[in-house]
Amino acid sequence: MWNDRKPVSRDQPPASLPAGDGAAIKALAADIAQRRPVLFLDYDGTLTPIVIRPDAATLHPDMRVRVQRLAARCPVAVISGRDLEDVRTLVGLPGLIYAGSHGLDIDAPSGRALLGEPFRPALERAIARLQGELASVPGALVQPKRYAVTVHTREVEPGDKPIIHDIVREVLGREPELRYMAGKEVHELRPAFDWDKGKAIRHLLDTEGMSAHFPVFIGDDVTDEDGFRAVREIGLGIRVAEEPASTAARVTFPDIPSVGAFLDHLADALGRLSP
Numbered sequence: 001m002w003n004d005r006k007p008v009s010r011d012q013p014p015a016s017l018p019a020g021d022g023a024a025i026k027a028l029a030a031d032i033a034q035r036r037p038v039l040f041l042d043y044d045g046t047l048t049p050i051v052i053r054p055d056a057a058t059l060h061p062d063m064r065v066r067v068q069r070l071a072a073r074c075p076v077a078v079i080s081g082r083d084l085e086d087v088r089t090l091v092g093l094p095g096l097i098y099a100g101s102h103g104l105d106i107d108a109p110s111g112r113a114l115l116g117e118p119f120r121p122a123l124e125r126a127i128a129r130l131q132g133e134l135a136s137v138p139g140a141l142v143q144p145k146r147y148a149v150t151v152h153t154r155e156v157e158p159g160d161k162p163i164i165h166d167i168v169r170e171v172l173g174r175e176p177e178l179r180y181m182a183g184k185e186v187h188e189l190r191p192a193f194d195w196d197k198g199k200a201i202r203h204l205l206d207t208e209g210m211s212a213h214f215p216v217f218i219g220d221d222v223t224d225e226d227g228f229r230a231v232r233e234i235g236l237g238i239r240v241a242e243e244p245a246s247t248a249a250r251v252t253f254p255d256i257p258s259v260g261a262f263l264d265h266l267a268d269a270l271g272r273l274s275p
């Protein structure tokens, strides 16, 4: 069902888009509909607003309907830093491709790819050490994930924060298979594996028979830049951001409602092509 449209056209990628221009979003969607698209969607900050408590980032029912409508007309993948089952539960739609853990865990029609599995023993050791050593630091929260461990410091006294950093560094020093990623009030240890959302997108285009499709990736964060670069020459990156910034995405949408409008227009345009 995904290969029945006319051949993809990559000759004239859509131009940059003035922020908040509804007519331009509609025109962009109409153009992309002609190119046999596949949609790669980040979750937090792209389909839902960023919230303090990650478990409160539920998908608005209107957005769920939009994604569902679109997925009936072209392949749709959700690609997130969250654990796969977490993002799948939040989106709550069958028939999509899901990629969790920044693409280290993929569930697609061709099967499940657990690319982070070789790193589980190192992660489990790190999780146990962090839980033991940070138990005495008030407010420190260790969040085990499938292919990462995150230490949250938002609730920690400022004077204790350097201790946490030292402990995370010490644990990392024992586990050469892991690498360190800093975030806002967050320390994270992840597999030291050359893999990111961009590589996951390329992998899916190859393994799911979509290498002739026009990939569109929509994301909002620095980790999404790998995805924007991966599709830059063969598709289109769309960054969701209020402020302009240096980005590999060709188009910027100012907010999440613009994403919703784009998904609606794209589903409409695909429906007109193949009612």
Ligand SMILES: [Mg+2]
Binding pocket: 042, 043, 044, 045, 046, 219, 220, 221
């Ligand atoms: Mg995001």
